[in-house]
Amino acid sequence: xxxxxxxxxxxxxxxxxxxxxxxxxxxxxxxxxxxxxxxxxxxxxxxxxxxxxxxxxxxxxxxxxxxxxxxxxxxxxxxxxxxxxxxxxxxxxxxxxxxxxxxxxxxxxxxxxxxxxxxxxxxxx
Amino acid sequence: xxxxxxxxxxxxxxxxxxxxxxxxxxxxxxxxxxxxxxxxxxxxxxxxxxxxxxxxxxxxxxxxxxxxxxxxxxxxxxxxxxxxxxxxxxxxxxxxxxxxxxxxxxxxxxxxxxxxxxxxxxxxx
Amino acid sequence: xxxxxxxxxxxxxxxxxxxxxxxxxxxxxxxxxxxxxxxxxxxxxxxxxxxxxxxxxxxxxxxxxxxxxxxxxxxxxxxxxxxxxxxxxxxxxxxxxxxxxxxxxxxxxxxxxxxxxxxxxxxxx
Amino acid sequence: xxxxxxxxxxxxxxxxxxxxxxxxxxxxxxxxxxxxxxxxxxxxxxxxxxxxxxxxxxxxxxxxxxxxxxxxxxxxxxxxxxxxxxxxxxxxxxxxxxxxxxxxxxxxxxxxxxxxxxxxxxxxx
Numbered sequence: 001x002x003x004x005x006x007x008x009x010x011x012x013x014x015x016x017x018x019x020x021x022x023x024x025x026x027x028x029x030x031x032x033x034x035x036x037x038x039x040x041x042x043x044x045x046x047x048x049x050x051x052x053x054x055x056x057x058x059x060x061x062x063x064x065x066x067x068x069x070x071x072x073x074x075x076x077x078x079x080x081x082x083x084x085x086x087x088x089x090x091x092x093x094x095x096x097x098x099x100x101x102x103x104x105x106x107x108x109x110x111x112x113x114x115x116x117x118x119x120x121x122x123x124x125x
Numbered sequence: 126x127x128x129x130x131x132x133x134x135x136x137x138x139x140x141x142x143x144x145x146x147x148x149x150x151x152x153x154x155x156x157x158x159x160x161x162x163x164x165x166x167x168x169x170x171x172x173x174x175x176x177x178x179x180x181x182x183x184x185x186x187x188x189x190x191x192x193x194x195x196x197x198x199x200x201x202x203x204x205x206x207x208x209x210x211x212x213x214x215x216x217x218x219x220x221x222x223x224x225x226x227x228x229x230x231x232x233x234x235x236x237x238x239x240x241x242x243x244x245x246x247x248x249x250x
Numbered sequence: 251x252x253x254x255x256x257x258x259x260x261x262x263x264x265x266x267x268x269x270x271x272x273x274x275x276x277x278x279x280x281x282x283x284x285x286x287x288x289x290x291x292x293x294x295x296x297x298x299x300x301x302x303x304x305x306x307x308x309x310x311x312x313x314x315x316x317x318x319x320x321x322x323x324x325x326x327x328x329x330x331x332x333x334x335x336x337x338x339x340x341x342x343x344x345x346x347x348x349x350x351x352x353x354x355x356x357x358x359x360x361x362x363x364x365x366x367x368x369x370x371x372x373x374x375x
Numbered sequence: 376x377x378x379x380x381x382x383x384x385x386x387x388x389x390x391x392x393x394x395x396x397x398x399x400x401x402x403x404x405x406x407x408x409x410x411x412x413x414x415x416x417x418x419x420x421x422x423x424x425x426x427x428x429x430x431x432x433x434x435x436x437x438x439x440x441x442x443x444x445x446x447x448x449x450x451x452x453x454x455x456x457x458x459x460x461x462x463x464x465x466x467x468x469x470x471x472x473x474x475x476x477x478x479x480x481x482x483x484x485x486x487x488x489x490x491x492x493x494x495x496x497x498x499x500x
Contacts, residue, residue, distance in 0.1 A: 005384065005386055006498065006500060009130065011130055012162075012228065013160040013161055013162035013226050013227060013228045014160030014197065014228035014230050015160075023486075035389030035466065036388055037386055037388035037466035037468075039426070051162055051164070051193060051195045052194065053196060057193050066428075068426060068431060069427065069429075070388055070427065070464060070465065070466035072391070089197045090195065093130065093164060101386040101388050101498050103388045103389035103495070103498075105389050105493065106242065108242060110152070111239070113238075114238065114239060114240060114486070115483060115486055115489060115491045116240045116242045117481065117483060117491045117493035118243055119244075119494075120228070120244060120245045120370065121495050121496065121497065121498045122246065124498070125131060134255065136287055137353065138286055138287035138320055138353045139322065139369065140285075176287055176289070176319060176320045177319065178322070179319075182318050214322045215320065216287035216320035218287075233365060233367060235365065236273075236363060236364070239364060241365045242367065243355065243369045245353070245370045245495065248351050248374070250255040250256060259380065261412055262478065263410040263411055263478045264408070264447065264478035264479075264480050266447070301412055301443060302445065303446060303447070304444075306443060307443050339445060341410065341412035341445035341476075343412075343414060356492065358492060360402070360403075360490065361398075361489070361490055364488065364489060364490055366490045366492045367492065368480065368492035368493055368494045370495045370496050371496065375381060
């Protein structure tokens with residue numbers, strides 16, 4: 001269970017945190033999420049750079065993922081170096097010093113009483 | 126943050142802009158979207174060719190993506206060389222002079238009070 | 251627009267045509283769909299083999315895709331050599347004599363007044 | 376129809392079995408599912424290791440997939456070596472002695488009268 005699996009650079013071009021959200025938080029918060037699996041034997045700090053339509057990239061956002069652990073990062077929880085604006089189109093690039101695997105998930109609860117999901121394995125660059 | 130990432134040709138076979146749509150525009154418009162991330166240091170013009178079940182391909186549609194920028198392109202907004210017909214099956218091929226990454230997203234609001242999403246990283250050819 | 255793009259073998263392990271369906275047909279029929287893009291300069295006959303949990307594979311199902319055309323094939327419309335049973339788990343393998351690109355899409359309308367979508371680029375083997 | 380297709384290691388970082396669920400079981404149970412296609416000529420035992428945010432990986436879970444068969448495994452049905460806790464973030468790594476293909480599917484029925492789906496081909500490591 002200790003192999004290194006995956007790639008060091010991952011890309012998600014189609015980000016946009018849904019806003020507003022309906023329903024109890026945090027279960028029905030609208031979110032974009034990056035799910036990272038680190039099968040390796042040491043903790044890693046991965047970095048995220050966010051790209052926009054109308055501004056220079058912002059980053060790095062830093063996220064720790066333990067050895068043999070996953071981490072599900074809600075993009076809307078990122079605040080340093082800059083809080084993420086909801087409902088703003090973005091893309092992101094994740095870089096890791098060791099191979100990891102990354103999946104993207106969106107939960108959309110903009111309509112009351114409705115939940116929509118979409119996701120995909122990110123692109124390993 | 127200035128590396129070139131991705132591939133020069135991307136394919137999405139399963140297009141079809143949902144119609145009709147319900148809910149306020151543009152948030153709840155039915156759409157198919159191509160999300161492009163250009164991590165490189167120069168602006169690029171990418172081209173789209175649309176393929177159909179019953180007619181020759183139409184294109185190129187031209188889209189600019191700035192250096193270190195994303196661009197989320199709604200297929201239903203494309204008008205030149207030919208407006209896209211809603212609810213018509215299509216596929217598309219995106220070509221870029223430099224590597225980019227492409228994600229496909231559909232928002233379906235054909236039913237009042239319902240939003241359905243689906244998407245995937247496109248196929249890098 | 252005439253290049254050959256893609257791969258000759260594509261796999262979708264997670265098939266199951268949703269049943270029952272609610273809403274007007276064919277727009278709200280429950281379906282699993284394979285979307286094929288043939289960017290090449292000649293018509294191709296692709297073949298599908300369907301795999302099951304409890305029976306030998308069935309096939310080949312034959313589907314024509316014109317030169318420079320797409321074809322969106324609803325699995326539930328396949329009848330030869332054997333009609334597809336709805337709500338039965340299956341997987342499928344598509345083979346093509348020339349490179350094509352394949353995307354999977356499911357539309358689920360088992361609940362009245364609800365549409366759910368999911369899809370992914372198929373696996374190029 | 377007897378070729379070996381796919382890869383021997385597959386990764387899904389973004390697991391979380393939706394809870395609670397609404398609607399008749401098993402059709403509307405909330406689930407995460409791994410769909411495995413074994414195109415080869417012999418039965419295989421694939422193993423799953425589950426990774427968590429706050430604990431060491433758990434496994435191997437063992438699943439048989441017949442020759443020329445698919446198997447759709449609901450993660451929430453896994454009980455040995457340890458039952459899966461619902462609504463807990465996880466990731467998983469599937470290993471097979473021969474090539475197989477793996478697709479991930481989630482069905483979310485946490486809201487009464489709503490079904491949401493998302494899925495993707497898993498990452499072939």
